[in-house]
Amino acid sequence: xxxxxxxxxxxxxxxxxxxxxxxxxxxxxxxxxxxxxxxxxxxxxxxxxxxxxxxxxxxxxxxxxxxxxxxxxxxxxxxxxxxxxxxxxxxxxxxxxxxxxxxxxxxxxxxxxxxxxxxxxxxxxxxxxxxxxxxxxxxxxxxx
Numbered sequence: 187x188x189x190x191x192x193x194x195x196x197x198x199x200x201x202x203x204x205x206x207x208x209x210x211x212x213x214x215x216x217x218x219x220x221x222x223x224x225x226x227x228x229x230x231x232x233x234x235x236x237x238x239x240x241x242x243x244x245x246x247x248x249x250x251x252x253x254x255x256x257x258x259x260x261x262x263x264x265x266x267x268x269x270x271x272x273x274x275x276x277x278x279x280x281x282x283x284x285x286x287x288x289x290x291x292x293x294x295x296x297x298x299x300x301x302x303x304x305x306x307x308x309x310x311x312x313x314x315x316x317x318x319x320x321x322x323x324x325x326x327x328x329x330x
Contacts, residue, residue, distance in 0.1 A: 233324075237298045237305050240324045241315055245291045253277070261318055261325045286329055290315050 240259055247255035253270040260268070268276075277283045289309040298305045303319040304327075316328040 233300060233305075234298055236324050237307070237317060238294060240317060240326065241290060241294060241307060244315075244326055245287055245294070248277070248287045251277075259326050261320055261327045264327070286313075289313065290329065 244256060244259050247253075247259070251274065253273040256273055257265055257268060257270050286309075290307070293307050293309045293315070296308060298307050298317075305317045305319075305324065306314040307317075308314050313330050314328075315326065316330065317324045318327045319325075
């Protein structure tokens with residue numbers, strides 16, 4: 187019982203979390219578990235437009251080699267770590283950089299997945315463009 191109460195407290199603290207009740211299939215022993223899982227939803231039209239605009243600007247700026255613009259689209263910790271010059275040097279040294287940007291460009295027709303203040307654009311089964319809402323604006327956190 188304490189475990190269930192702890193999950194309810196957890197859910198109250200994290201509005202982007204839902205409680206999912208897992209019940210056994212018919213004929214299985216009568217056990218029941220409750221698990222806190224993140225709420226995944228499709229973004230609203232305005233959020234989707236904002237996310238798509240950031241991803242599109244990222245692709246366009248990268249293709250134009252405008253690394254100052256690319257840097258401006260990144261989350262604060264990445265902006266602090268990377269100058270535009272370092273982004274350019276890293277992009278030139280990374281053999282798969284162009285391929286990753288092309289995957290983002292091709293994935294722009296797909297829907298974003300929203301998880302609270304985080305969103306991702308699936309590129310394939312193992313890779314995604316990750317975005318975080320930072321100071322009211324969507325910013326790129328990772329391209330994996």
